[in-house]
Amino acid sequence: MRWLRLPEGVSTISPTIDQMFYIILVVTGVAFVVTEVVLLWFAFRYRGKPGVRAHYTHGNGRLEVIWTVVPAIMLVFLTFASRTAWNKIKGSIPPTDETVVVTGSQFNWEFRYGGADGQFDTTDDIITSNDMRLPVGAKTLIRLRSKDVLHSFFLPYHRLKQDAVPGVTIDVWLEPTKTGIYEIACAELCGFGHYSMRGLLTVMEPSEYRAWIEEQEAALQAATAGETPEEAGESAAATAPPA
């Protein structure tokens, strides 16, 4: 029955989602087998035979009540179980250790880290394209935006999916539980390049992650320092208050 299994889950929310999936799989699986077997059995047992008349009945009130109430109870149970899981995942966002601003655009993912000042939309932001890094075992706040059309940020193995909507910022959070490299997909049709809107998430040990951040900061500083004097002068002129 390996084909009934979901792929490996590598975030703190994946067991919650997977458990709910398996509960529904069992409930619907039983309903499926019972109803299909009854259908086949009736088809065989009550096939027309010469001289045998069908039983004349218009139904049975007690049966109607039973097969209204039993599914209703099962569905109420699934609803409550799902609500608990949903609140755990989508309820108030827990305190997070890191923040990444993720912006979708046709057809790539941009990841923005706060940089040395920890502030976003400043000159020291670390910006990568289709390359996301996260520390394992830490909660990260993902602030999701879109520049143009709808996209959907999908991490299959982390069971994370959230549409990116132009005009609003949507916050979700993620805590990876395993290091490794995972694919990021776009799950909402966004144009002809939709299928190629693929990124990579590298989940690292916290020490490696810090090292990567520092490396990026250093590279950014070097790039700023290495600007030609003319460019540096221009940017200085732009930022300097008028004399």
Next chain:
Amino acid sequence: MSEHRTPFIRKYIFSEDHKVIGIQFLFMSLLFMIVGGLLALMVRWQLGYPDRPMPLGTLFPESLMPEGHIGPELYNMLFTMHGSVMIFLVIIPNLTGAFGNFLIPLMIGAKDMAFPRLNMLSFWVALAGGTVMASSFFVEAGAASTGWTAYPPLSAVAEFTGVTRGQTLWIISVMIVGTSSIMGAVNYITTIVNMRAPGMHFFRMPLSVWALFITAILQLMATPVLAAALGMLLFDRTLGTHFFAPVGGGQVLLWQHLFWFYSHPAVYIMILPAMGFVSDILATFARKPVFGYKAMVFSIIGIAGLGFIVWGHHMFQSGMNPALGTAFMVSTMVIAVPSAIKTFNWLGTLWRGSIRFTTAMLNAMTFVSMFIIGGLSGIFMASTPVDIFIHDTYFIVAHLHYVLFGGSLFGVFAALTYWFPKMFGKMMNETLGRIHWALTFLFFNLVFFPMHYIGMQGHMRRIYDPTQYDFLKPLQPINEFMTISALLLGAAQILFVVNFVWSLARAKTGARNPWQANTLEWTTTSPAPHGNWDVIPTVYRGPYEFSVPGVVEDYLPQDRSGATIPSPLEAAVLKPTRA
């Protein structure tokens, strides 16, 4: 009415006879079904063999298919138009346009629809809408490519897709087809409320009529909302408004709310009539009354009512407030209850029956069997946490095809075989019909069942080339398998076309009631004349009096007067009106 003097053009082209209009809708929907099916096969080719040119691909213009390869722009057009054609031009016009028109007056004992000229107009408007949609393939930059859901901003700004007129024509054509739906709905409701034969109480109506009645109410209430949304989208595209554009203060999600406020009821528009037809067919061939007739009626009403408050379940991951997600999950779970009631009553109808396995019956029983799968898989996505993972994956594609193909389309095959003798005075070939059923059943499941599995592995829908992703590469053999199965499924439909055309060419047998059924349409000639009956029949009992003890035959038509025992159901709920 001097029938023989009616000129050809008034009798067969601009006819006001509900039966001719129904058959016109039938031919239109079957022709578009071929178009929609071929589009699906092209989609499947690309998914199964992303690197290979499509067979016969070189026949297409080089701009669409460079060296016979389907390009990503064309691919997006293919699945967009497959969905749009199948929904707006096949399933809805077939179930409500063809069968709704053909069956309602015949089954309630009316000479025609309340508004015959409006009825004629509804067909020609639908055909105009279909023509506009089909023409969008041939305009500069091609057809719409934003999915049948046409989410803005992608659909609202031409630069995002490169598609210019095609998308605009798509909007206009859906508006036109929607107008036709509204015309039909007004007609059906008026006819059913006002024109039932003497003795045809509401609770003596066949379930087909009940289903079409409730469907018409859904169409009348939901379609105008779609028209409003389409109007805004059209203005955004052509007049520079910003209803759905955040740059001008618009709301992107507004479209999704309005669209699904129509399109979720539309999901039921696409299944309720088939449920009605299947109920009638199961009773006829099990030679038994429908089990729990009133429970069936109230389930239809319940599904329709709840159908208006579940639309948000399409938007769990859209950024809608999660608390709202919970509310929509509750309503969505509740709507599964009437569906379960219907399923159990279908099984109850078969219980202790005397089943005749005609082609129509096999297709109707397949409807029940496949609807169980499609209904149960819906519970997965109704659960908000599970939907986080399976939303926008092939699990959804599997679900919707189990309902719309496994359900609605098998229902159409059943209904067409069943009412073909009444439409044309000829029978369809049973042997060919059964072979077609067996092959369609087999290949349908081979195409769509594996989609549950690849969806569970995270395979996104609407993906031009799945091999771009490492995690999808192991699934490619399954994609290939489904493509081969889809080609065989398509090939099996040739049998249906052959049977249909060949049966049409046969000599008329004119049998009034070949299935020994009870409902009123079987009391007139096959085919029925304009006006249906010289004298409107009087109805004495419910539609499903099969195998009544004390009656020699195992059926008892609704219009037969005389000594019979009253059905317990009628005795309980209705005043007897015996002649």
